[in-house]
Amino acid sequence: MTRELEVLAVGALALVEDLGRPGLGASGVGRSGAADRAALRLANRLVANPEGAAGIEVVFGGLAVRASAPVTVALAGAPAPADVDGAAVAHHSLVDLRGGQVLRLGGPGTGLRTYLAVRGGVDVAPVLGSRSTDTLSGLGPPRLEVGQVLPIGPEPNALPVVDVAPVPVPPGGTVTVHAVLGPRAEYVAEPEQLTAVEWTASSRSDRVGVRLEGGRLRRRDDATGELPSEGMVRGAVQVPPSGEPVVFLADHPVTGGYPVVATLCDADVDRLAQVRPGQGVRFVWITRSLP
Amino acid sequence: MRVLPFGDAALLVEVDGLPEVLALTAAVRDAQPAGVVDVVPAAQTVLVVVEPGTSLAQLERSLAELSTTALSGSVAAPEGETVDIPVIYDGPDLAEVARLTGLGEDEVVAAHTGTPWRIAFGGFAPGFAYLTDGDTRLTVPRRDEPRTAVPTGSVGLAGEYSGVYPRSSPGGWQLIGRSDAVLWDAERDPPALLTPGGFVRFTVAS
Numbered sequence: 001m002t003r004e005l006e007v008l009a010v011g012a013l014a015l016v017e018d019l020g021r022p023g024l025g026a027s028g029v030g031r032s033g034a035a036d037r038a039a040l041r042l043a044n045r046l047v048a049n050p051e052g053a054a055g056i057e058v059v060f061g062g063l064a065v066r067a068s069a070p071v072t073v074a075l076a077g078a079p080a081p082a083d084v085d086g087a088a089v090a091h092h093s094l095v096d097l098r099g100g101q102v103l104r105l106g107g108p109g110t111g112l113r114t115y116l117a118v119r120g121g122v123d124v125a126p127v128l129g130s131r132s133t134d135t136l137s138g139l140g141p142p143r144l145e146v147g148q149v150l151p152i153g154p155e156p157n158a159l160p161v162v163d164v165a166p167v168p169v170p171p172g173g174t175v176t177v178h179a180v181l182g183p184r185a186e187y188v189a190e191p192e193q194l195t196a197v198e199w200t201a202s203s204r205s206d207r208v209g210v211r212l213e214g215g216r217l218r219r220r221d222d223a224t225g226e227l228p229s230e231g232m233v234r235g236a237v238q239v240p241p242s243g244e245p246v247v248f249l250a251d252h253p254v255t256g257g258y259p260v261v262a263t264l265c266d267a268d269v270d271r272l273a274q275v276r277p278g279q280g281v282r283f284v285w286i287t288r289s290l291p
Numbered sequence: 292m293r294v295l296p297f298g299d300a301a302l303l304v305e306v307d308g309l310p311e312v313l314a315l316t317a318a319v320r321d322a323q324p325a326g327v328v329d330v331v332p333a334a335q336t337v338l339v340v341v342e343p344g345t346s347l348a349q350l351e352r353s354l355a356e357l358s359t360t361a362l363s364g365s366v367a368a369p370e371g372e373t374v375d376i377p378v379i380y381d382g383p384d385l386a387e388v389a390r391l392t393g394l395g396e397d398e399v400v401a402a403h404t405g406t407p408w409r410i411a412f413g414g415f416a417p418g419f420a421y422l423t424d425g426d427t428r429l430t431v432p433r434r435d436e437p438r439t440a441v442p443t444g445s446v447g448l449a450g451e452y453s454g455v456y457p458r459s460s461p462g463g464w465q466l467i468g469r470s471d472a473v474l475w476d477a478e479r480d481p482p483a484l485l486t487p488g489g490f491v492r493f494t495v496a497s
Contacts, residue, residue, distance in 0.1 A: 022328045022329055022340075023328055023329050024329070025329045025330070025331035025338070025340070025413075025414070026316070026330065026331055026332060026412070026413055026486075026487055027413055027417060027418065027481065027482065027483040028413035028414050028415060028416050028417045028418060028419050028420075028457075028483070029417045029482075031329070127477050128477055128482065137416060137417050138458075139417060139477065179298075180296055180298055180299065181296070182295055182296045182297065183295035183296060183297050183303045184295075228333065228334035228335050228336075229333050229334060229414060229421075230303065230333040230334070230335070230336040230338065231303065231331030231332075231333055231336065231337075231338025231340075231414070232338075233297055233298055233300070233301045233338070233340060235298050236297070236298070253414070253415075254331060254413070254414040254415075255331065255333050255412070255413075255414030255415070260297070263296070263297050263298030263299075263301075264298060265298060265299045266298060266299055266300040266343040267343065
């Protein structure tokens with residue numbers, strides 16, 4: 001029997017994501033990939049997939065899938081309550097589905113994005129070496145739709161070694177992230193405002209970036225001329241003319257012309273990707289270490 | 292050359308101009324310093340992205356060594372191939388560009404096709420390339436009101452740049468014509484028609 005997942009419900013947004021397509025920035029192609037890479041990696045490790053296998057990124061829960069044949073899955077990231085044919089199953093743990101059984105996710109109590117890994121990986125056709133949907137450029141598979149059938153790849157030789165991963169889930173409350181000043185802090189009048197303000201994640205946040213509200217960063221009056229466009233990274237804190245900063249996530253533009261006042265340390269971008277609209281965000285400086 | 296911090300997994304190298312950008316980009320690509328996952332050239336900078344955990348101090352030393360070699364003396368940007376792009380010059384902003392530049396519409400077309408454009412860098416969308424070193428008389432501001440949808444293949448001008456839209460998207464460039472050239476095809480290798488360092492020669496489509 002062909003191993004497939006039939007999509008019965010998608011919630012707010014469900015996308016196929018792996019770890020993206022690195023190395024194509026010069027062609028205007030961003031890396032994309034899972035917004036919370038650590039969560040996708042964890043879900044994949046649980047089912048003994050390669051860490052970069054494609055899974056499903058689910059925003060605010062609401063996904064339901066029916067297995068066509070026996071499959072092993074795992075959930076990580078935002079702890080959406082989940083059940084198989086009505087029987088609750090645990091987060092961060094191995095879940096076996098028999099053919100015909102339905103896995104259903106409720107809304108997570110904390111966090112924003114839940115990752116479903118399936119042993120063998122979601123096997124839609126790759127584009128430029130990746131199965132990730134890039135919502136900005138339109139590359140990769142379309143968003144999941146009800147009725148869609150997702151092929152599952154061959155099971156890896158490796159077997160799962162743990163049943164449960166005792167890993168913390170994304171917290172509620174204010175989330176603290178660590179940032180390095182620059183590269184364009186000199187274009188901003190008071191860059192230290194970034195750490196002084198308790199910011200709030202806007203409802204206009206998406207996979208391109210987390211938009212922050214609650215304060216404004218001003219451009220320096222004597223910052224002459226426009227900054228020529230330059231390459232951007234995941235975690236860049238860009239200051240647009242409105243002064244409300246945007247922190248770039250997985251589908252950020254490859255280049256940009258607004259000054260980047262600071263940049264999150266890479267690991268913290270995953271944690272920021274789990275911040276819900278209305279949740280607080282606080283920045284703390286770290287000094288750049290030179291090993 | 293100035294090296295700017297860009298978080299814990301990238302460095303931004305600022306250089307004098309496009310020839311230096313292209314020379315340094317080529318040098319980094321050739322040398323492949325440990326941990327590098329992407330090299331993104333732009334107008335005056337080269338972004339070097341690394342795997343998290345890579346030593347930025349080591350990367351900075353590597354970049355300093357590469358730039359010493361690549362940027363010494365007078366820098367000639369690497370020569371790439373020339374791509375011909377036939378254009379139908381009937382864009383909605385052709386008359387406005389003629390007004391802004393003080394040229395006749397025919398003269399705008401002659402200026403656009405008269406000299407090759409250097410493929411500088413990408414970034415706006417897959418397959419889009421900023422083209423520079425064209426006829427300086429064609430320098431025009433962006434439109435005050437960006438269009439919500441610019442059709443695929445539109446040929447535009449903005450600042451010192453020209454460019455061709457690889458797919459329909461919002462855009463603020465002054466549109467002077469349109470082309471059938473396929474700038475982006477994910478099934479093609481490489482998918483982008485225009486590679487930084489090469490040249491574009493616009494011709495009047497017959």
